[in-house]
Amino acid sequence: MKNKFIGSISAITILATGILSPTFASADDYTKHGIDADLPGTCNYAAIDAKDYSGKTLDIITHAIPVIGEPTALHAKQFAELTGAEVDIVHVPFGDLFQRIMIPFQSGQNAYDVLFYASLWIGDFNRFLAPVPEAYTSSSGMSDVTDSFKGVATWNGQMIQYPMDGDRHYLKYRTDVFENPEMQTLFKKATGRDLSVPATWEEYNEVAKIFSGFDWDGDGEENFGSAEVAKRDDLMFSAFISRAAPYAKHPDVGGGFFFDIETMEPLINTPGFVRGLELFVEAQQSFPPGGTNFGLGDEIFSFGGGQTLMSYSWDDAFIQAQQEDSRIRNSVGAAPLPGAKEVWNRKTGQWDSFDEPNRAPYMTWGWSSAVSKASKNQEMAFDFLCFFSNEANTFHDLQIGRFGVNPYRDSHFDSAFWQGLGWDTDVADSYVTTLSEMELSANRVYDLRVPGVGQFMSSMANGVAEAMAGQKSAQEALDGVAKEWSDIVDRIGADRLRDAYANVVRLEDNEG
Amino acid sequence: MLKPKHFFLLPALITLAAIILFPLIFTVRVSFSSWDVFQAGLDFIGGRNYVRLFEDTRFWESLLRLSGMSFITVTLQYVLGFALALAVWKNITGGRVFRVLFLVPMMTTPVVMSVIWRTVFHESLGPANDLLSMIGIGPVPWLSSASGAFISVVIVEVWQWTPFMFLLLLAGLVSLPREPYLAAAIDGASPTRTFWQVTFPLMAPISIGAIIIRLIEASKIMDTVYVMTSGGPGTATETPSYYIYIRGLRDFQVGYSAALSLAYLVLMIITLTIIAKLLMRFLVGKDD
Numbered sequence: 001m002k003n004k005f006i007g008s009i010s011a012i013t014i015l016a017t018g019i020l021s022p023t024f025a026s027a028d029d030y031t032k033h034g035i036d037a038d039l040p041g042t043c044n045y046a047a048i049d050a051k052d053y054s055g056k057t058l059d060i061i062t063h064a065i066p067v068i069g070e071p072t073a074l075h076a077k078q079f080a081e082l083t084g085a086e087v088d089i090v091h092v093p094f095g096d097l098f099q100r101i102m103i104p105f106q107s108g109q110n111a112y113d114v115l116f117y118a119s120l121w122i123g124d125f126n127r128f129l130a131p132v133p134e135a136y137t138s139s140s141g142m143s144d145v146t147d148s149f150k151g152v153a154t155w156n157g158q159m160i161q162y163p164m165d166g167d168r169h170y171l172k173y174r175t176d177v178f179e180n181p182e183m184q185t186l187f188k189k190a191t192g193r194d195l196s197v198p199a200t201w202e203e204y205n206e207v208a209k210i211f212s213g214f215d216w217d218g219d220g221e222e223n224f225g226s227a228e229v230a231k232r233d234d235l236m237f238s239a240f241i242s243r244a245a246p247y248a249k250h251p252d253v254g255g256g257f258f259f260d261i262e263t264m265e266p267l268i269n270t271p272g273f274v275r276g277l278e279l280f281v282e283a284q285q286s287f288p289p290g291g292t293n294f295g296l297g298d299e300i301f302s303f304g305g306g307q308t309l310m311s312y313s314w315d316d317a318f319i320q321a322q323q324e325d326s327r328i329r330n331s332v333g334a335a336p337l338p339g340a341k342e343v344w345n346r347k348t349g350q351w352d353s354f355d356e357p358n359r360a361p362y363m364t365w366g367w368s369s370a371v372s373k374a375s376k377n378q379e380m381a382f383d384f385l386c387f388f389s390n391e392a393n394t395f396h397d398l399q400i401g402r403f404g405v406n407p408y409r410d411s412h413f414d415s416a417f418w419q420g421l422g423w424d425t426d427v428a429d430s431y432v433t434t435l436s437e438m439e440l441s442a443n444r445v446y447d448l449r450v451p452g453v454g455q456f457m458s459s460m461a462n463g464v465a466e467a468m469a470g471q472k473s474a475q476e477a478l479d480g481v482a483k484e485w486s487d488i489v490d491r492i493g494a495d496r497l498r499d500a501y502a503n504v505v506r507l508e509d510n511e512g
Numbered sequence: 513m514l515k516p517k518h519f520f521l522l523p524a525l526i527t528l529a530a531i532i533l534f535p536l537i538f539t540v541r542v543s544f545s546s547w548d549v550f551q552a553g554l555d556f557i558g559g560r561n562y563v564r565l566f567e568d569t570r571f572w573e574s575l576l577r578l579s580g581m582s583f584i585t586v587t588l589q590y591v592l593g594f595a596l597a598l599a600v601w602k603n604i605t606g607g608r609v610f611r612v613l614f615l616v617p618m619m620t621t622p623v624v625m626s627v628i629w630r631t632v633f634h635e636s637l638g639p640a641n642d643l644l645s646m647i648g649i650g651p652v653p654w655l656s657s658a659s660g661a662f663i664s665v666v667i668v669e670v671w672q673w674t675p676f677m678f679l680l681l682l683a684g685l686v687s688l689p690r691e692p693y694l695a696a697a698i699d700g701a702s703p704t705r706t707f708w709q710v711t712f713p714l715m716a717p718i719s720i721g722a723i724i725i726r727l728i729e730a731s732k733i734m735d736t737v738y739v740m741t742s743g744g745p746g747t748a749t750e751t752p753s754y755y756i757y758i759r760g761l762r763d764f765q766v767g768y769s770a771a772l773s774l775a776y777l778v779l780m781i782i783t784l785t786i787i788a789k790l791l792m793r794f795l796v797g798k799d800d
Contacts, residue, residue: 106552233742290635292656451550469746
């Protein structure tokens with residue numbers, strides 16, 4: 001089975017990349033580094049083994065172990081063994097990562113050659129990053145990266161981040177409940193309609209409400225409808241964006257989701273966002289006890305542990321549910337984020353109705369990497385990133401949930417790969433279909449990748465939290481956020497922000 | 513006139529300048545700059561950060577919240593600490609064991625203990641609600657309601673820092689003279705009267721010291737809030753230290769957070785001086 005699986009990976013890689021690197025797996029045995037086999041690719045083990053960086057030191061800053069920190073440590077050790085380089089790694093908790101990178105940048109220190117960080121910080125870091133050289137942008141691994149994640153790595157037409165992870169928000173749900181005739185009857189009796197995977201956020205809230213407060217999986221514990229990231233400073237801003245996107249991102253209106261790019265007026269308090277927040281507030285009644293204080297870790301364990309019927313956010317909860325020891329393994333499905341049948345049109349100032357729900361896939365931020373412009377070891381640094389994300393390493397890392405590496409190449413959207421991990425065909429199909437269809441959407445939403453993104457998101461999270469806690473109405477809370485955003489625009493400068501925001505709008509408006 | 517002996521002071525003076533004066537002066541300078549995530553450096557923008565601070569209702573609300581939180585936690589710590597100190601003051605069986613046990617919370621790392629308490633208060637999986645459900649109470653929204661989160665933070669603060677109060681007050685009790693107690697015993701004073709008329713007045717100076725030290729520490733509360741509630745729900749547990757952390761290290765508004773820090777420092781110095789004077793007046797009967 002294992003050999004078949006390895007063969008499958010090799011075939012997938014060769015077929016999907018379409019490019020065979022001049023360097024093939026050599027006769028050397030690289031399995032001692034913990035991989036099943038070296039795979040063809042520009043920066044495979046054989047190619048990196050041929051490099052000699054003896055006497056040189058590579059300084060890396062990355063996240064704490066395990067998420068991204070563990071694969072960084074693993075591949076750094078392999079890189080050091082292959083090239084003779086000395087690799088020093090600094091692991092930093094997420095809350096400190098931004099400032100630990102930004103302070104050396106601002107003070108002109110050459111502290112780190114390689115940086116791993118959240119991709120939405122590109123708006124702040126771009127002027128300190130070295131462009132990815134052509135030798136790497138044309139590498140086999142890079143040619144397989146999806147267009148949207150190439151776009152995420154690009155700034156003003158130049159790739160300055162090295163893609164090594166792909167993230168998006170999507171819906172996860174319990175198929176054993178949705179397909180259970182007893183539960184279907186219960187739902188029909190309560191609502192008068194058939195139970196189906198929610199197509200709108202209104203439906204999501206309704207399903208979540210019906211399936212809250214009783215033991216629907218027979219394990220003797222109460223179950224609940226929805227687990228969401230609702231803790232103020234724990235990535236809740238991303239959950240809110242997922243919920244508001246289909247109401248505020250009109251498929252026929254371009255020119256900005258968070259701001260009107262022409263005027264740089266905040267749109268955060270327009271009716272689409274307000275509606276999204278009202279539904280977020282309403283959904284709290286279907287959270288498990290303490291659910292309004294759930295961070296990402298709580299959400300992962302609530303859904304992945306079988307407590308809740310539905311969830312949405314990054315891959316982690318789905319992967320957790322599909323772990324070998326999970327009691328809900330192969331009882332879960334993936335689907336696009338719910339949409340909206342009423343969408344705010346900011347050009348006309350009216351709600352537009354849609355027969356089919358408007359979907360606005362949220363290509364949320366994930367991990368990215370880059371090389372510092374001040375680095376004196378740029379070639380070695382890019383070689384390391386190319387090696388980190390080579391074909392063999394990436395397929396290895398995708399299999400380990402705690403590593404935090406998620407699909408970002410076309411070859412990753414192959415159901416057979418996930419079935420090779422023991423996933424049922426239906427589960428694997430729903431997963432890769434959901435993810436790959438997001439790549440095709442023409443109505444995607446991206447993060448606000450501009451200078452000061454931390455200030456904008458912190459302000460938004462505070463406003464949303466005030467509404468969630470009942471301190472303010474949704475409209476009042478978002479009016480407060482809009483006021484703060486206007487102040488931030490004044491401080492940073494509308495022109496500076498507009499130039500940066502144009503990169504986001506180009507992605508959202510499918511202009512490359 | 514400088515003499516050779518004065519040069520022996522230099523190491524201490526240089527250390528003082530390096531670790532206290534330089535950071536303080538640098539912070540003052542930064543507070544008059546627009547140093548932000550998009551603009552590094554020490555430009556001069558006058559008092560703009562201070563003007564913004566006066567309009568920042570979130571900062572002032574957090575100060576008000578901190579006042580209430582500090583008053584409640586320090587009062588509870590003082591009462592409980594005093595009671596525990598009195599309990600082990602006299603030679604009781606196992607007194608040494610109790611003294612060590614009482615000190616354990618203070619010796620643990622605040623962040624680690626906050627993580628453990630967050631688990632205890634976890635509303636689905638934590639033992640607090642499990643235990644309460646056995647007597648028919650709950651589930652209590654420990655961290656998901658404004659009042660619950662506030663009370664949870666207070667409980668952790670009291671649990672962690674009551675031992676500090678206990679330690680100071682026990683040291684004070686041990687050092688009290690015996691004569692007033694002999695006189696009270698000869699006069700036939702009851703234990704309650706002895707406490708209010710002998711022990712409490714004699715302990716007033718050390719009580720004031722302990723309360724002020726704890727107030728200073730309580731005003732800096734950050735790790736417990738950071739780990740347990742992130743200042744939420746809404747802004748229900750947001751304290752000035754946590755708010756300054758968000759502005760400074762999350763938002764990277766270095767200039768503005770320097771202004772917030774200095775304003776907060778000045779406010780704390782003034783407030784604590786007034787509180788110390790009032791306590792001296794009411795408990796000791798004099799101003800100094």
